[in-house]
Amino acid sequence: xxxxxxxxxxxxxxxxxxxxxxxxxxxxxxxxxxxxxxxxxxxxxxxxxxxxxxxxxxxxxxxxxxxxxxxxxxxxxxxxxxxxxxxxxxxxxxxxxxxxxxxxxxxxxxxxxxxxxxxxxxxxxxxxxxxxxxxxxxxxxxxxxxxxxxxxxxxxxxxxxxxxxxxxxxxxxxxxxxxxxxxxxxxxxxxxxxxxxxxxxxxxxxxxxxxxxxxxxxxxxxxxxxxxxxxxxxxxxxxxxxxxxxxxxxxxxxxxxxxxxxxxxxxxxxxxxxxxxxx
Amino acid sequence: xxxxxxxxxxxxxxxxxxxxxxxxxxxxxxxxxxxxxxxxxxxxxxxxxxxxxxxxxxxxxxxxxxxxxxxxxxxxxxxxxxxxxxxxxxxxxxxxxxxxxxxxxxxxxxxxxxxxxxxxxxxxxxxxxxxxxxxxxxxxxxxxxxxxxxxxxxxxxxxxxxxxxxxxxxxxxxxxxxxxxxxxxxxxxxxxxxxxxxxxxxxxxxxxxxxxxxxxxxxxxxxxxxxxxxxxxxxxxxxxxxxxxxxxxxxxxxxxxxxxxxxxxxxxxxxxxxxxxxx
Numbered sequence: 001x002x003x004x005x006x007x008x009x010x011x012x013x014x015x016x017x018x019x020x021x022x023x024x025x026x027x028x029x030x031x032x033x034x035x036x037x038x039x040x041x042x043x044x045x046x047x048x049x050x051x052x053x054x055x056x057x058x059x060x061x062x063x064x065x066x067x068x069x070x071x072x073x074x075x076x077x078x079x080x081x082x083x084x085x086x087x088x089x090x091x092x093x094x095x096x097x098x099x100x101x102x103x104x105x106x107x108x109x110x111x112x113x114x115x116x117x118x119x120x121x122x123x124x125x126x127x128x129x130x131x132x133x134x135x136x137x138x139x140x141x142x143x144x145x146x147x148x149x150x151x152x153x154x155x156x157x158x159x160x161x162x163x164x165x166x167x168x169x170x171x172x173x174x175x176x177x178x179x180x181x182x183x184x185x186x187x188x189x190x191x192x193x194x195x196x197x198x199x200x201x202x203x204x205x206x207x208x209x210x211x212x213x214x215x216x217x218x219x220x221x222x223x224x225x226x227x228x229x230x231x232x233x234x235x236x237x238x239x240x241x242x243x244x245x246x247x248x249x250x251x252x253x254x255x256x257x258x259x260x261x262x263x264x265x266x267x268x269x270x271x272x273x274x275x276x277x278x279x
Numbered sequence: 280x281x282x283x284x285x286x287x288x289x290x291x292x293x294x295x296x297x298x299x300x301x302x303x304x305x306x307x308x309x310x311x312x313x314x315x316x317x318x319x320x321x322x323x324x325x326x327x328x329x330x331x332x333x334x335x336x337x338x339x340x341x342x343x344x345x346x347x348x349x350x351x352x353x354x355x356x357x358x359x360x361x362x363x364x365x366x367x368x369x370x371x372x373x374x375x376x377x378x379x380x381x382x383x384x385x386x387x388x389x390x391x392x393x394x395x396x397x398x399x400x401x402x403x404x405x406x407x408x409x410x411x412x413x414x415x416x417x418x419x420x421x422x423x424x425x426x427x428x429x430x431x432x433x434x435x436x437x438x439x440x441x442x443x444x445x446x447x448x449x450x451x452x453x454x455x456x457x458x459x460x461x462x463x464x465x466x467x468x469x470x471x472x473x474x475x476x477x478x479x480x481x482x483x484x485x486x487x488x489x490x491x492x493x494x495x496x497x498x499x500x501x502x503x504x505x506x507x508x509x510x511x512x513x514x515x516x517x518x519x520x521x522x523x524x525x526x527x528x529x530x531x532x533x534x535x536x537x538x539x540x541x542x543x544x545x546x547x548x549x550x551x552x553x554x555x556x557x558x
Contacts, residue, residue: 043513044513045510045511045512045513046476046508046510046511046512046513047513077476077479077480080480080483081479081483083487084487084526168480171451172450172480172481172483172484173484174453174454174484175453175454175458175484175487175488175489175490175491176484176487176488176489177487177489178487179454197325197356200356200360201356201359201447201451202451204359204360204451205451205452205453205454205455208362208363208454208455208456208457209454209455210454210455210456211454212454229325231324231325232324232325233324233325234322234323234324234325234326247363
């Protein structure tokens with residue numbers, strides 16, 4: 001299996017790539033990881049090279065039939081800035097592959113799923129090799145891609161179609177052409193580094209987005225590194241989501257085993273198919 | 280002129296109300312300011328009382344024909360949490376009055392304008408009496424409400440229909456039933472206390488929101504207290520908005536004299552009418 005790696009948002013360094021490649025070579029010997037040189041670029045600031053360079057790298061690998069999957073190097077911020085440039089230029093080869101990532105790269109997963117191009121998968125990023133427990137995290141992505149190992153999956157993934165998003169990325173897609181039609185889907189959300197008032201505001205938008213009417217249910221992933229609210233908020237994240245689910249008229253289905261951490265599980269967008277389905 | 284004051288988000292204290300009332304009594308003797316007791320409530324945390332209490336106070340004053348206008352006490356966070364409860368319960372008397380505020384209370388201005396109920400006005404809040412230069416700020420709101428004094432207006436307000444929003448509030452309305460139809464409108468935006476990557480992400484959503492297609496142009500108000508970005512962003516706010524306006528296909532019309540400060544000018548939503556029109 002040949003997996004191409006590009007960085008639609010922030011860059012990784014050569015050491016990160018070497019660690020991920022070494023781990024994969026030992027643990028998944030049939031997997032060939034190909035790092036696009038764009039992964040290591042900088043625009044002098046936040047991004048892994050200018051928008052047009054990141055867009056070109058994504059298109060080059062997505063449209064190359066020699067790759068079975070694309071794996072995003074890192075999140076941060078910036079995948080949204082290439083959507084306008086790339087989404088209309090995807091060739092048939094782009095539909096034959098999986099796309100793995102989460103956090104900011106959920107912009108691409110969402111847009112691809114909106115257009116039903118390929119197989120978007122919420123999964124740990126390459127750069128997570130640098131986390132404590134990062135080996136297990138990136139092994140989960142590879143275990144799903146290369147072996148369709150169901151133990152990599154978020155435990156509730158089963159019969160129903162599902163998606164998973166960082167809440168800030170989901171809400172930033174609302175109203176754009178790149179928010180997928182999620183009728184009948186279980187929607188899992190997770191968040192990191194936000195104060196509770198912002199999380200509440202994002203849940204308001206999710207609950208009242210006319211495009212999200214018909215979602216089958218909501219699951220709450222981990223909410224990490226909450227920024228203190230001044231003055232303090234009277235509710236916590238689970239209370240907030242239960243309240244907004246009531247206002248949305250959608251069942252709150254409980255917790256999801258996803259988040260900005262090494263335990264983050266795999267959520268293939270849509271319905272599990274064929275051999276991938278659980279026994 | 281009788282102006283009712285309610286607090287859909289955070290509370291004010293009695294001292295703030297007394298200062299605003301004393302200033303108005305001297306400077307605008309024909310204006311009668313009526314503070315709803317709800318303005319001084321707390322829910323023990325962020326809000327000026329629980330959601331249902333804030334909603335009831337808003338409805339009580341909005342539906343009371345004895346008031347010519349409603350003036351919001353303060354922003355913060357929370358006006359969105361009463362939209363679901365109040366918007367379907369507005370009586371005919373609600374359509375005969377102006378509604379003044381900005382920042383978080385832009386949720387109500389936006390929703391009222393979406394349903395074409397009353398006259399929403401972007402204008403300084405009551406609580407701004409506590410700012411340095413706050414007398415001049417709240418005088419501007421009263422000067423517009425009581426005297427239709429054009430010197431209170433944002434200088435570009437003229438022939439074309441206009442609206443003004445905090446960018447975070449505008450983007451949180453996108454996709455909901457409460458985003459107004461802004462075709463043909465000049466849209467002014469301002470922002471405070473955000474890092475540039477978030478501002479960029481909000482501009483992405485504004486630029487690609489299908490509901491905002493047909494906006495006549497964008498003006499940029501002040502962007503205050505920008506939170507440092509790590510790593511630094513290569514662009515500043517004016518460069519960012521010019522880039523997103525190009526991608527949106529909407530002209531960038533220059534700066535707007537609005538923002539989270541004492542100089543914030545008045546922007547009556549829609550088209551200036553009758554005696555209110557500039558000479």
